[in-house]
Amino acid sequence: MYSTAILASVVLAVFVETAVAGPVTFARFDKNHSTISFEVTILGGISSVAGQFMEYSITVEYDPTDPTTTSILAVIPVGPLAH
Numbered sequence: 001m002y003s004t005a006i007l008a009s010v011v012l013a014v015f016v017e018t019a020v021a022g023p024v025t026f027a028r029f030d031k032n033h034s035t036i037s038f039e040v041t042i043l044g045g046i047s048s049v050a051g052q053f054m055e056y057s058i059t060v061e062y063d064p065t066d067p068t069t070t071s072i073l074a075v076i077p078v079g080p081l082a083h
Helices: 002-016
Strands: 024-026 036-042 047-053 057-062 071-075
Touching: none
Parallel strands: none
Antiparallel strands: 024 057, 036 047, 057 071
16 A cells, blocks of 8 residues: 555655656655555464665656656665554
């Protein structure tokens, strides 16, 4: 669900910027309204533990003249976690 929200934010940002000619790079995301989280089942599926990555950066490069060259780079340090 959270990865869908990130993808939706990226797609929205890309469509907002389509009026710009040439490549566009997005490197700022509102971390107050975005999360990257996970859930792991334990005890054979009896229970689960959820966590959230506290630090991350995402860069999207998009060229409206050639959308096939779009790239997304997500860097997520595994050290800072919260649950």
